[in-house]
Each structure stands twice: as C-alpha cells, then as structure tokens.
Amino acid sequence: MSVKEQIRPAVEGPLGALGLLIEDIAVTPAGRRRLVRIWIDRRLDDSGADSVTPTPPLTLDEVADATRAVSDALDDTGAMGEQPYTLEVTSPGVDRHLTEPRHFRRNVSRLVTLTRTEAEPLTGRIVRAGAHTLTVQVPATRKQPASMVDLPYADVSKAVVQVEFSRPADGERDTDSMDEPDTDSVDEPDTDDLDEES
Known part of the structure; x- marks a missing residue:
C-alpha cells in the first residue's frame, strides 16, 4: 500500500468530524524529508438540492484546525513511518479544474x-x-x-x-480569500516537538 493510500483512511475521519473532505493528496520528496500536501474543502449537504448561492470559503482558523487534526491522526496511526515530513494542508486554489x-x-x-x-x-x-x-x-x-x-x-x-479582481457582490462573502488558497503548514521535525508554520 502506497503512502497516499495509508494517509487517506487515517485522516478522513478527523476531517469529516470538522465538516471537511479530502480533495487530493500528494507526497513528494523534499531532501531528507517528504512534503505531504492535502487539499481539503467544505463538505456540502447531501440532499441533492441545486446550489444557487455561494459557498463560504474556508477560513484560516478552519484550515489551522484541520492541520492539527491531520497531524495528530498521522502521528497516532504511524501512516508516515519514521521518515520526517513537512505537512501542508490547503484549500483548492482557483487554478484547479472543476471536475465533479x-x-x-x-x-x-x-x-x-x-x-x-x-x-x-x-x-x-x-x-x-x-x-x-x-x-x-x-x-x-x-x-x-x-x-x-x-x-x-x-x-x-x-x-x-477565471480570476476576477472586481466581482459582483455576493453577500458577506470575502472575495479576496477566494482567489488565494488558505494554507497552514506543520513541520514534522526529527524530535517529538511540533513546529507550526504559517
């Protein structure tokens, strides 16, 4: 089983408890470490009703909470093994294609x-x-x-x-935060100490 295949089941539950889902996972070498990127988004209702209003973007606090939940889950399950890694949890940017x-x-x-x-x-x-x-x-x-x-x-x-610098108003939505993905990183050092990066 690949590292990606071990990560997904380890973090799906904790993210689901926060009302979030996994859009994608990528694991790439970064020197002696590995860079783990996990793209998350808000879980929508499953009623099947048509959406006609904007979905609020994830806030920085929500991404920070998700990062802590993912980090704890990876540590608890040992999905990453012994090799140190850097964790980046982010919401999808506007450059990601719409496929679903x-x-x-x-x-x-x-x-x-x-x-x-x-x-x-x-x-x-x-x-x-x-x-x-x-x-x-x-x-x-x-x-x-x-x-x-x-x-x-x-x-x-x-x-x-399409990136728009001036968009029609859509309620209380913060349009600035929609054009840049929210990210929060956790650097997993060789020791047990956890350093959080913004």
Whole structure:
C-alpha cells in the first residue's frame, strides 16, 4: 500500500468530524524529508438540492484546525513511518479544474470558462449547479444578447474558474480569500516537538 493510500483512511475521519473532505493528496520528496500536501474543502449537504448561492470559503482558523487534526491522526496511526515530513494542508486554489458536480456547486457566482465536447467554449457565471446539470449566465457580446445556458456536466470536458479582481457582490462573502488558497503548514521535525508554520 502506497503512502497516499495509508494517509487517506487515517485522516478522513478527523476531517469529516470538522465538516471537511479530502480533495487530493500528494507526497513528494523534499531532501531528507517528504512534503505531504492535502487539499481539503467544505463538505456540502447531501440532499441533492441545486446550489444557487455561494459557498463560504474556508477560513484560516478552519484550515489551522484541520492541520492539527491531520497531524495528530498521522502521528497516532504511524501512516508516515519514521521518515520526517513537512505537512501542508490547503484549500483548492482557483487554478484547479472543476471536475465533479460538487466543484461546480462550490463555485456558484464565479465566472468560469467551459470547454464543451460538441460546441464552442463559453465563458459565463455559474448561477445554478445541481447533481447532473449547471446553468451559466453568459454576458452579452456584440454578436449576441445575454443568455442563460443549461449544460449537462457530461457535455463539459474542461472547466476553469477565471480570476476576477472586481466581482459582483455576493453577500458577506470575502472575495479576496477566494482567489488565494488558505494554507497552514506543520513541520514534522526529527524530535517529538511540533513546529507550526504559517
């Protein structure tokens, strides 16, 4: 069993208790250490209802709590073995492609560029994301008026969030924190002492 395969079951429970889930795990050599990166995100409700409002980004406090929970779980289970490692827990940045319905649900109100399998790419704002389809508001151009486009996820081969420096207001949402991933790192030294890095 690979290190990644040992990490996931060790940390899924503690993260789930915080209302979080694992998006991805990467383990890479870093000199005599290993760098363990774990991307996390907020767990959405499983009701199957369409999302039409923005999902709040993870706060720095939530990422810090997740980092402590992951570090404790890795120490308790011994999933990393004896080799020292550096742990980085982060939320996905806007550069990560949207590949699952939950990714689209989390990005309601964001501007995205969609590559479609049998049509021209389009750029628009997600106004609704459900279990199987999404609705995108496409702005007016010289050639066509503004429109709402419904798309099955199966027709989208690639989806990328566009970074906006000025976005329409979406309530109390902190837009600055959405464009940069929240990170908190724990450096696992050779001794039993734990140094936290920000």
